[in-house]
Amino acid sequence: MIYGIGVDIEEISRICEVTDQARFVKKVLTPNEIAVYRTLNAKRGAEFLAGRWSAKEAYSKAFGTGIGQAVSFQDLEILDDENGKPVLVKHPFEGKGFVSISHTRDLVMAQVLLEGDSAK
Numbered sequence: 001m002i003y004g005i006g007v008d009i010e011e012i013s014r015i016c017e018v019t020d021q022a023r024f025v026k027k028v029l030t031p032n033e034i035a036v037y038r039t040l041n042a043k044r045g046a047e048f049l050a051g052r053w054s055a056k057e058a059y060s061k062a063f064g065t066g067i068g069q070a071v072s073f074q075d076l077e078i079l080d081d082e083n084g085k086p087v088l089v090k091h092p093f094e095g096k097g098f099v100s101i102s103h104t105r106d107l108v109m110a111q112v113l114l115e116g117d118s119a120k
Contacts, residue, residue, distance in 0.1 A: 001115065001116065001117060002113065002114070002115055003062070003093065003095060003114040003115060003116050004061070004062035004063060004064055004112075004113075004114045005062055005111070005112070005113050005114075006057070006058035006059060006060065006061030006062030006063070006111070006112045007058055007061070007109070007110070007111045007112075008054040008055070008057040008058040008061065008109070008110050009054065009107060009108070009109045009110075010050055010053060010054045010057075010107065010108050010109075011050075011106060011107060012046055012047060012050045012103065012105075012106060012107065012108055013106065014050075015046065015049055015050040015053055016046050016050075024049075025037065025049065027073060028049065028052060028053050028056065028073045029049070029052055029073075030074055030076075030077045030090070032077060032079060032089075033052060033077060033078065033079065036048065036079065036080075037049060047103050047108065050103070050108040051086075051101040051103060051108045051110060052078055053108075054101065054108045054109065054110040055076075055078050055086065055099050055101050055110035055112065056073050056076045056078070057110070058099070058110040058111055058112040059071070059076055059088070059091065059097070059099070059112045059114075061112075062097075062112045062113065062114045063092070063093060063114060070092075071092055075090070075091065075092050076088070076090065076091050077089050077090035077091075078099055078101075086099050086100070086101050087099070088112075093114050093116065094116060095114060095115050095116015095117065096114070096115045096116060097112060097113070097114050097115075098112065098113045098114075098115070099111070099112050100112075
Protein backbone atom coordinates (compact mmCIF):
# COMPACT_ATOMS: atom_id res chain seq x y z
CA MET A 1 0.00 0.00 0.00
CA ILE A 2 1.34 3.43 -0.93
CA TYR A 3 1.50 5.68 2.11
CA GLY A 4 2.72 8.81 0.32
CA ILE A 5 4.48 10.28 -2.68
CA GLY A 6 6.57 13.45 -2.57
CA VAL A 7 8.29 15.44 -5.30
CA ASP A 8 10.64 18.41 -5.09
CA ILE A 9 12.50 20.44 -7.70
CA GLU A 10 15.22 22.96 -6.96
CA GLU A 11 17.64 25.25 -8.77
CA ILE A 12 21.19 24.05 -8.04
CA SER A 13 22.46 27.63 -8.11
CA ARG A 14 20.04 28.58 -5.31
CA ILE A 15 21.61 25.98 -3.03
CA CYS A 16 25.11 27.22 -3.96
CA GLU A 17 24.19 30.81 -3.09
CA VAL A 18 23.54 30.08 0.59
CA THR A 19 25.64 32.60 2.52
CA ASP A 20 27.01 30.25 5.20
CA GLN A 21 27.72 27.17 3.08
CA ALA A 22 29.50 25.19 5.84
CA ARG A 23 26.62 25.65 8.28
CA PHE A 24 24.10 24.76 5.57
CA VAL A 25 25.98 21.54 4.71
CA LYS A 26 25.94 20.50 8.39
CA LYS A 27 22.23 21.29 8.63
CA VAL A 28 21.22 19.29 5.55
CA LEU A 29 23.69 16.40 5.38
CA THR A 30 24.33 13.67 7.95
CA PRO A 31 27.95 12.88 8.90
CA ASN A 32 28.00 9.94 6.43
CA GLU A 33 26.66 12.16 3.64
CA ILE A 34 29.21 14.86 4.49
CA ALA A 35 31.98 12.27 4.12
CA VAL A 36 30.79 11.57 0.56
CA TYR A 37 30.28 15.29 -0.18
CA ARG A 38 33.88 16.08 0.80
CA THR A 39 35.23 13.66 -1.84
CA LEU A 40 33.50 15.49 -4.70
CA ASN A 41 34.68 18.36 -6.88
CA ALA A 42 32.81 21.68 -6.66
CA LYS A 43 30.35 21.01 -9.51
CA ARG A 44 29.51 17.48 -8.40
CA GLY A 45 29.38 18.59 -4.77
CA ALA A 46 26.79 21.24 -5.62
CA GLU A 47 24.69 18.63 -7.44
CA PHE A 48 25.02 16.21 -4.52
CA LEU A 49 24.03 18.81 -1.91
CA ALA A 50 21.10 20.08 -3.97
CA GLY A 51 20.01 16.50 -4.65
CA ARG A 52 20.01 15.53 -0.97
CA TRP A 53 18.17 18.75 -0.08
CA SER A 54 15.53 18.04 -2.73
CA ALA A 55 15.21 14.36 -1.78
CA LYS A 56 14.74 15.19 1.89
CA GLU A 57 12.12 17.81 1.04
CA ALA A 58 10.34 15.24 -1.15
CA TYR A 59 10.50 12.70 1.69
CA SER A 60 8.91 15.15 4.12
CA LYS A 61 6.08 15.70 1.64
CA ALA A 62 5.53 11.96 1.19
CA PHE A 63 5.61 11.53 4.98
CA GLY A 64 3.01 14.29 5.22
CA THR A 65 4.78 16.52 7.71
CA GLY A 66 7.18 18.81 5.91
CA ILE A 67 10.60 19.43 7.41
CA GLY A 68 10.21 20.47 11.03
CA GLN A 69 9.51 18.84 14.38
CA ALA A 70 8.25 15.50 13.05
CA VAL A 71 11.15 14.96 10.64
CA SER A 72 14.42 16.85 10.29
CA PHE A 73 17.17 16.75 7.68
CA GLN A 74 19.28 14.73 10.15
CA ASP A 75 16.53 12.08 10.48
CA LEU A 76 17.05 11.23 6.80
CA GLU A 77 20.14 9.70 5.25
CA ILE A 78 20.52 8.94 1.55
CA LEU A 79 23.60 7.10 0.34
CA ASP A 80 24.34 5.48 -2.98
CA ASP A 81 24.41 1.70 -3.31
CA GLU A 82 27.22 -0.13 -5.13
CA ASN A 83 25.62 0.76 -8.47
CA GLY A 84 25.26 4.48 -7.70
CA LYS A 85 21.52 4.32 -6.96
CA PRO A 86 20.41 6.60 -4.09
CA VAL A 87 18.94 4.64 -1.18
CA LEU A 88 17.16 5.82 1.96
CA VAL A 89 19.35 4.15 4.58
CA LYS A 90 17.83 6.04 7.54
CA HIS A 91 14.32 7.46 7.82
CA PRO A 92 11.49 7.54 10.40
CA PHE A 93 8.78 5.79 8.36
CA GLU A 94 8.32 2.17 9.45
CA GLY A 95 7.68 0.89 5.93
CA LYS A 96 9.81 0.97 2.80
CA GLY A 97 11.10 4.18 1.27
CA PHE A 98 12.18 4.66 -2.34
CA VAL A 99 14.01 7.69 -3.73
CA SER A 100 14.99 8.88 -7.19
CA ILE A 101 17.19 11.92 -7.85
CA SER A 102 17.87 13.45 -11.26
CA HIS A 103 19.46 16.68 -12.39
CA THR A 104 20.20 18.81 -15.40
CA ARG A 105 22.88 21.48 -15.51
CA ASP A 106 20.59 23.88 -13.63
CA LEU A 107 17.92 21.86 -11.82
CA VAL A 108 17.64 18.91 -9.48
CA MET A 109 14.46 16.90 -9.03
CA ALA A 110 13.71 14.22 -6.47
CA GLN A 111 10.81 11.88 -5.91
CA VAL A 112 10.12 9.74 -2.85
CA LEU A 113 7.59 6.97 -2.48
CA LEU A 114 6.73 5.51 0.93
CA GLU A 115 5.16 2.08 1.04
CA GLY A 116 3.80 0.19 4.03
CA ASP A 117 0.80 -1.02 5.96
CA SER A 118 0.29 2.23 7.84
CA ALA A 119 -2.83 4.08 6.76
CA LYS A 120 -3.00 7.87 6.85
